[in-house]
Amino acid sequence: MLVLVIGGAGYIGSHSARALRRAGHDVIVFDNLSTGYEFLASGFELIQGDILDAPALKRVLSRVDAVMHFAAHAYVGESVVNPKKYFRNNVEGGLSLLNAMVESGVKKIIFSSTCAVYGEPAKVPIDETTPRQPVNPYGVSKLFFEQALASYDRAYGLRFASLRYFNAAGADESGEIGELHEPETHLIPLALSAAAGTGPQLQVFGSDYPTPDGTCIRDYIHVNDLADAHVKALAHLSSGNESFAVNLGTGTGYSVQQVISAVEQATGKTVPRRLAPRRPGDPPALVANPAKAQALIHWKANRGLPEIVATAWKWMQSRSAMRA
Numbered sequence: 001m002l003v004l005v006i007g008g009a010g011y012i013g014s015h016s017a018r019a020l021r022r023a024g025h026d027v028i029v030f031d032n033l034s035t036g037y038e039f040l041a042s043g044f045e046l047i048q049g050d051i052l053d054a055p056a057l058k059r060v061l062s063r064v065d066a067v068m069h070f071a072a073h074a075y076v077g078e079s080v081v082n083p084k085k086y087f088r089n090n091v092e093g094g095l096s097l098l099n100a101m102v103e104s105g106v107k108k109i110i111f112s113s114t115c116a117v118y119g120e121p122a123k124v125p126i127d128e129t130t131p132r133q134p135v136n137p138y139g140v141s142k143l144f145f146e147q148a149l150a151s152y153d154r155a156y157g158l159r160f161a162s163l164r165y166f167n168a169a170g171a172d173e174s175g176e177i178g179e180l181h182e183p184e185t186h187l188i189p190l191a192l193s194a195a196a197g198t199g200p201q202l203q204v205f206g207s208d209y210p211t212p213d214g215t216c217i218r219d220y221i222h223v224n225d226l227a228d229a230h231v232k233a234l235a236h237l238s239s240g241n242e243s244f245a246v247n248l249g250t251g252t253g254y255s256v257q258q259v260i261s262a263v264e265q266a267t268g269k270t271v272p273r274r275l276a277p278r279r280p281g282d283p284p285a286l287v288a289n290p291a292k293a294q295a296l297i298h299w300k301a302n303r304g305l306p307e308i309v310a311t312a313w314k315w316m317q318s319r320s321a322m323r324a
């Protein structure tokens with residue numbers, strides 16, 4: 001199958017493009033490089049373009065069988081102060097893509113959704129029946145797109161998979177590609193760069209949560225496990241199955257303190273850190289119940305926190321070697 005990977009020069013998209021290739025698919029990457037990097041898409045045909053540019057989309061859609069849609073703005077805090085930017089790209093851009101797909105007759109899409117659609121759920125682990133009540137514009141923009149997909153399915157027969165990722169982390173085992181956000185806001189790369197002395201000391205937001213060690217608990221999912229789920233989701237839709245939404249997580253949560261310990265173990269260095277107040281809208285624990293993904297698309301995470309931290313550390317070291 002020829003798959004258009006939109007946002008394929010970004011973190012999760014670049015790993016998914018490689019997973020598609022390993023599974024025997026052909027890939028075209030479409031990316032405006034706003035937060036992506038050309039070298040993350042090297043080895044693939046890269047079309048530099050924006051999802052708001054319908055003619056550019058239609059030109060490439062005429063060549064492909066399916067779409068994977070990773071392109072979005074994805075900083076929760078920024079979405080609160082600049083919702084316009086988020087609705088423009090994630091909602092208007094998303095609709096531009098869906099309309100171009102309908103006009104081009106491309107009927108399959110895999111969408112990068114997020115556990116942020118659940119907001120602050122009353123209980124964990126979170127399954128797909130949990131009410132979707134996002135608490136920030138980023139989550140609202142993702143929920144809107146999920147609902148647009150359902151409408152386009154009913155009206156135009158577009159088949160979709162909404163994959164609700166928990167916390168993506170880790171890097172390809174090759175050390176060739178990995179996480180590269182500017183600015184970086186994710187815990188594991190921040191803890192690694194603090195340990196390596198290449199970044200500021202780590203801020204631990206909140207140490208008085210109702211969790212065993214007082215720090216927040218999250219479900220960290222290896223990026224290559226996510227990438228494999230995309231390949232399985234595509235296979236599921238391609239066999240003629242109905243559209244679906246699933247959580248993608250490991251089902252195991254780790255606290256900030258446990259992640260810091262894993263980073264210290266992997267690097268052999270101390271993570272310099274300081275305690276900071278809680279951030280508004282940060283729930284104590286977000287952990288997936290991944291049972292539906294296992295039952296429906298026969299997927300489960302194969303890698304745990306040690307592999308996540310080890311591959312992220314390998315990537316960080318190979319990045320500094322590349323730059324040296």
Ligand SMILES: NC(=O)c1ccc[n+]([C@@H]2O[C@H](COP(=O)([O-])OP(=O)(O)OC[C@H]3O[C@@H](n4cnc5c(N)ncnc54)[C@H](O)[C@@H]3O)[C@@H](O)[C@H]2O)c1
Pocket residue numbers: 006007008009010011012013030031032033034035036037049050051052069070071072073074089093112113114115164165166167168169180
């Ligand atoms: N990283 C996570 O933990 C996480 C968790 C849940 C959901 N997600 C979602 O997964 C997706 C990928 O996240 P990521 O961490 O790889 O981010 P990323 O910023 O590395 O990748 C996004 C890519 O999309 C491209 N892009 C953005 N707007 C575009 C546009 N208008 N036209 C064309 N290309 C555009 C960017 O240049 C970038 O290459 C996003 O939709 C994000 O909301 C990420």
